[in-house]
Amino acid sequence: MKNVRHLIEPKDLSNSEIMELVNMGIQMEENPQDYVNLCKGKILGSLFFEPSTRTKFSFDSAMLRLGGNLMGFTDVNTTSAKKGESLGDTIKIMGAYTDIIVMRHPKEGAPKLASEYSTIPIINGGDGGHQHPTQTLTDLITIKKYKNTVSNHTIALCGDLKFGRTVHSLIKTLARFNTKKFYLISPKELSLPKSIVNEIKLNYDIEIEETSELEAVMDKIDILYMTRIQKERFFNEEDYIKLKNSYILTNEKIEPAKKDMIIMHPLPRVNEISKEVDDDKRAIYFEQARLGVYVRMALIAKLLGAI
Ligand code: NCD
Helix, strand or coil, rough: CCCHHHHHHHHHHHHHHHHHHHHHHHHHHHHHHHHHHCCCCCEEEEEEECCHHHHHHHHHHHHHHCCCEEEEECCHHHHHHHCCCCCHHHHHHHHHHCEEEEEEECCCCHHHHHHHHHHCCCCEECCCEECCCCHHHHHHHHHHHHCCCCCCCCCEEEECCCHHHHHHHHHHHCCCCCCCCEEEEEEHCCCHHHHHHHHHHHHHCCEEECCCCCCHHHHHHHEEEEECCCCCCCCHHHHHHCCCCCEEEEEEHHHHCCCEEECCCCCCCCEEEEEEHHHCEEHHHHHHHHHHHHHHHHHHHCCCCCC
């Protein structure tokens, strides 16, 4: 197989490559007209084996803003996977029809497997409860833009830390950029997998505090990263119902927070942030989703060798 770059998990990119993408994304956002032909004639294959709004359409938007085209599916029942075609065969064929692939799959490891069959770059748009590296790039461009640097922050990650793939990718990446302290806030049943906690403790000198109390840390943090309880990853409805209202952010609860704290969320939100919070200037989750387009433009251009 020829030497192609894929993005399956954040560690596929070096720290300097991550910052190069973040900075390029910021440039692309500021001067979009300079990049309208950068990927002209190229085709993005968009293979969504699992539902998506932001990841799917921000990649589409990114490719179109670079002057490229796209094709793909969001309903696997319309494809030959339904007839029993293997993922490897689907990928080989899509490699002949397109130049770069973004895929989302409910099975952990599916994008990695796909990359083993692929002659073109594969981007993981989320695999089960495992990883979501382009959400991390989206999170980092947002932190860089709103806090000037991705380093030296005290950050609270709150909600479903067990199944939330955005959290898994983000915490591993932020650890590489000298985060000051992580507060891991979740019900006990949904705590961050021990393997990730241990990996960070072993490799970095970063304070980690695990708690189930969000309000107690509110005045101590620079960034609050809220997440949805991942209903689709639960084995039974009863457990989900028990945990679904664990955290609901309101204006009253953010009252003690720093004036320049930022509130992030990968979205979709269910009920973990009340709508009233949207009007607070610290709530930047919709802006975060918008910035995701530009960092994905930078990523597509990089993997296609256009920058
Ligand atoms: C996230 C995901 O798919 O993991 N969504 C997204 O890509 N922005 C978060 C979620 O579904 O809760």
